[in-house]
Each structure stands twice: as structure tokens, then as C-alpha cells.
Amino acid sequence: MAKKLVIVESPKKAKEIQKFLGKDYLVKATVGHFKDLPEKEMGVDLKTFEPSFVIKSPKHKKMLSEIKKLAKDKEVYIATDPDREGYAIGYFMYEELKKKAKDIKRAEFHEITEKHIKEVIKNAPEFEKTNFGLFNAFLGRRVGDRVVGYTLSPNASKEIGGRFSVGRVQSPAVRLVVEREKEIKEFKPTPYYVLTVFLEKDSFKFTAGYEKAKIEDKEKAEKIFEEIKPEKKAKVVKVEKKEVKQKPKPPFTTSTLQQAASSNLKFAPEKTMMLAQDLFESGLITYHRTDSVRISKEAVAGIRDFIKNEFGSEYLPTRARTYKSKNTQADAHEAIRITNFVNLEKQKNLIKQKGLTDDHFKLLKLIYERTIASQMQDAIFERTTAVFEIKKHKFKTTGSILKFEGYKKVYMEEENEQGEKQLLPPLEKGEVVDKIDQKLEEKWTKPPARYSEATLIKKLEELGIGRPSTYASIMKTIKDRGYVIKQGMSLVPTENAFHLIDYLDKHYKWVIDYDFTKRMEEFLDFVEQNKKNWKEFVKELYEKSTNRKTKAISKKMLNYALDLAKKHNRDISDILDNPEELSKFIEAHKETKPSEKQIAYAKSLAEKTGIELPEDVLEDKEKIKKWINKAKKEAMKTYQLSEKQKALLIKTDKNS
Structure with a gap:
């Protein structure tokens, strides 16, 4: 009989950890959140803001009963995920077991590898000595979001007409997509002109553009074009050669992984997180919900050894690279990195051994490339910029040659970052080259691009809205609720999105205020640090949600009432400004049969x-x-x- 009990969320993770810990331990899974607010009611006392959490399902009830029996007089390790949500599951379990177990400790696994797990178990602190601020931050978010959603969604549905949901974080995300669409619709394209000359030296053909890339005046553009037309030569008046070094990007955070997987692999954020969860639980990557770019010293040493053996010492910087996160709190965790420092062929074999799919390998390959590249040498380019004169008009060209690929041997994401890829012949100041042709093009300014899931996540992160654990669910929610649809990679708002944002802008502007949403996220960070009370967070949201004295009469509601009045031959002119009376009239006369x-x-x-x-x-x-x-x-x-x-x-x- 096992002497010690380890509790995790996922059965897959439980199976993996059981292999490492052996027969003295029994590893059991909660199967995600086993407690939550009730599905069909508020579940929050609006005077005290105390929540009423319930067991989610009969399956969870059975699981809990089994774990309680197993925990009796045993040493228990609560090893749920190392973030707020994971800690909350662990805290609920701690509350259930504290009177039954002999001892309860907190284990935080950041990677599912034998060495790490045994080390964490050995040094696990008593659960009572851990940071309960994580649970309070979870409470603030869960209860606050429930209060906002359950208060404002019915109001929006009733007053706009239809089914609408309002969310503290989802609604600002919808606003971003709607505002971008408005910018696109209001955009008026204006023409500009691009003048290019085709040059040749020793049978080597290349192009140069007029020094002002865009000429806004058509007459001026045509005048220059005509002036240089007879000329057959171009004089080199300036040549500048410069060695340019390009550093690798830091390892992935949750946000940057979702962005790269969306852009490079066309994976939706929720798919990326699902695949990453499997890779983490299979022991192939570190924990995938993080906003840290730090890598442990031990891992850096492993990566550097791998680079030296796999690619040669010329690809290895003299000193290890260090990356710092934007907020110091984040550095308690590591970035998302591979856990096995082996080549891609061996990574592929590991995927097969774990019974994972091609998509898992695609994501693992991306993480492998970014992890290894982050510790490699700079890429070195030689960039040549040359300026030519034709009839006193200046034309400029730039060419780059990759002299040393450095980290680009592994990770080629920013292919065109160093300017034009065109090759140039050797050029000296004062020499003359042939002008063989010229071209004047009319182009039009373009509206801003629609958001993709990758660029929307990036924007939310810039604005401080949402956290690593929420980006994927925000994207999924705004699609599932019918506020945005995907056209190719672009997010396009629906009519309902416009109706909702117009309504919130008039009546609950604070919900879609970016700064307010950011301040609320920061408030929760302070709650996590035990510097603020989570009930203050909920109280502010509740007061703002209920602090609207008069309910507006939507155009849809008014038209519906007038149609009903006409149908029933009733005069309602005296109640057209009274929302309560108008609602009563609609209720009494509305059509009960479906259309x-x-x-x-x-x-x-x-x-x-x-x-x-x-x-x-x-x-x-x-x-x-x-x-x-x-x-x-x-x-x-x-x-x-x-x-x-x-x-x-x-x-x-x-x-x-």
C-alpha cells in the first residue's frame, strides 16, 4: 500500500509522474477544476460577496470521495499547476483534506522530468506556508467576472434585443476588433507615386528608388520621371558598408508562443494551448502558462552543450545569454522551453514514444527552435547602402548579404528583417553605372490591417489586458459567442459585435475602457501579493455594474412595441418614453408562436x-x-x- 499521495489535475500527468515516483507514492488526478460557481445561478451573496462553490459533476463527486478515503492519515502532496487556477484547485483540495490527512504539502512542478519531480517532492513546503494570495486573486477574478456577466448580460440582451454576453475582459477584446473595422470602413485611400530606376554594372542588374520613397504630388513625380528619361548613366555619390548584427529573440512566453503558432503554423490559440498542455504533461516542455523569459542556469548549461556538440563552438557566444522579464514577479517561473536537449530527429522520436501527433511535433519543433536559438551567436549581415545621382535627383538602394547565419541556422522567423534581399555589385563612390530603364507607379495608401488572433493577443498584452492563462479562452469566447468570425487569418466583427459595443459605450463605458481593465488586472496582481483585498475588487465591479438609474429604450424595442400596437390596434404614445410601461405592454401583447x-x-x-x-x-x-x-x-x-x-x-x- 502506497504511503504517500500526490494530487495533480490531469490523469495523463498522473500516469507520467507515477512512473518516476514508484510504489511508495500513489498519484491521483482531480480532472481539472472539481469545484466552481453553480451553472444556472449567480452563486454569489451580493451583500458579502461570498461565493458558493459546488462540486461540478457526479464524476467529480466520486473522484473526491475516493481521494478523501486514500488521504486518511497519509502524507499528501498537492501538485496542481503552478498558477492561480492550479493553486485554486489545490486550495479547494486542501480544504477538503486538512482534517483527514496526516500532513499536506505543496509541490509545484514546472517540468515533468524525473530529476525535477523528485527534487520538488523532497523540498515541498507545508501547504499552510504557501501564498494564499494566489487563491484570493483567483476568487477576485472568478467572482468579479461572474458578477459582471450575470448583471450586465441580461441587461444587454433585453435592451438591445437578442442574446448578448458581457465580459470584463472579452468585451474590451471585442471593442478592439470593432474599432479596427470602423477605421477600415472610414479609411479614404489617397494616391502616391513610386519612382524606380533599373541599373546595371558589369552585366549585374539591380534597382534603386527615388530618395523620397513616396511622392505625393503627381505632377512632381511625372516631372522627375521626364527629366531623367533621356539619361543613360547614374553616378554613385555615396557608398556605405556596415556590418549589422541581429540578436536572437528570447524564449517563448505564453503570449509569444500563441502569436508564433498562429502566424507560422496557423494554429488557433486554444489549439496551441491544448497541444502545449499535452507536451508539458508528457515531460517534453516546461510549464506553458508563463510571462517569463528566464531560463534556469542548469537548462542554459544543457542548451549550450547541445549547441557546441550539434553545430560547433563558432555558434556559441562566449557568455550565456540572459533575458529579463518585463515584470520581476514573472521571473519566479521559467520561459517555455524544451526539457530534452537533443536534436530534432530525437525530439520526433520522443513524440512517437509518447503517442502524440504531427501537430504536437510542429509545436514542439517551434519551441525547440526558439529555445536553442535564444542561446546562439548573433546573425551577421553586411549591409551596403548606395546613393546615385541622375540629373541632380538622388536614388537609393540597399542590399544585405548574410555573412554568418548564427542563430538563423536554427530559427528563421524574421527572414526579411534586415531590409531588401537584393544583391549588389561592388560599388565605389564617383563611378558611373548604366541606367537601363525606369518605372513610375501609382499606388494607394492602405487601411490598417484587421487583427489576426496573433496580433490581437499582442495588442491585449501591450494594453495589459488578460494574463497568460486567459488569452486562449478570450479568443475562443469571442468566436463562440458570435462576436467575431475568421476570414482566413483575419478576425471580422459581426453586426452583434457593433450593437454590443455601441450599447456598452452608451451605458457601461467602464467595461470596455482599456485603462480600467488594465488597472483591474493590476489590482489582482496586488491581491496575489497580499497587498489588496479581493472583495474590494468585486465590490467595485458590482457597484459599477448596478450604478445605472434609468434603462434605455433600444430602437429595436421601440419598433417592436410600435409593431405590436399597430397589430392590436392600441395607442401607446403616452408610454413611449417609459421603459417599464413599454416592457409591460410588450410582455402582455408579444407573439408567443415562433416565426x-x-x-x-x-x-x-x-x-x-x-x-x-x-x-x-x-x-x-x-x-x-x-x-x-x-x-x-x-x-x-x-x-x-x-x-x-x-x-x-x-x-x-x-x-x-
């Missing part, structure tokens, strides 16, 4: 998904709305739909 469009949409959904559509649902407007919502969620979740099909599903629902 033909709704019935047709529900039937097509039932046909596509195989979900039962009872007869009574087809007779009741409210019932059919609920059924459609449930079926749509099921279709989104269960069936392998493309982004285009999902967009169509959302659009059809909106029009029905």
Missing part, C-alpha cells in the same frame, strides 16, 4: 445535427429560442465545422 424562419432554421439544425426537436418546441417562441441556442452550441462543439460554416450558422441564427 416561420425560426421553425425552418430549427428543423434544418435538427436535420444536420440529429438532435431531437420536440413538437411543443415548435409551438413556443421562447422554447424554440432556447432549443436553437442549445443545438447551435452543440453543433459548434461536436461537429467538425469550418470557420465559414460556423459564420453561416451564426448569421442564419441572427436572421431567423
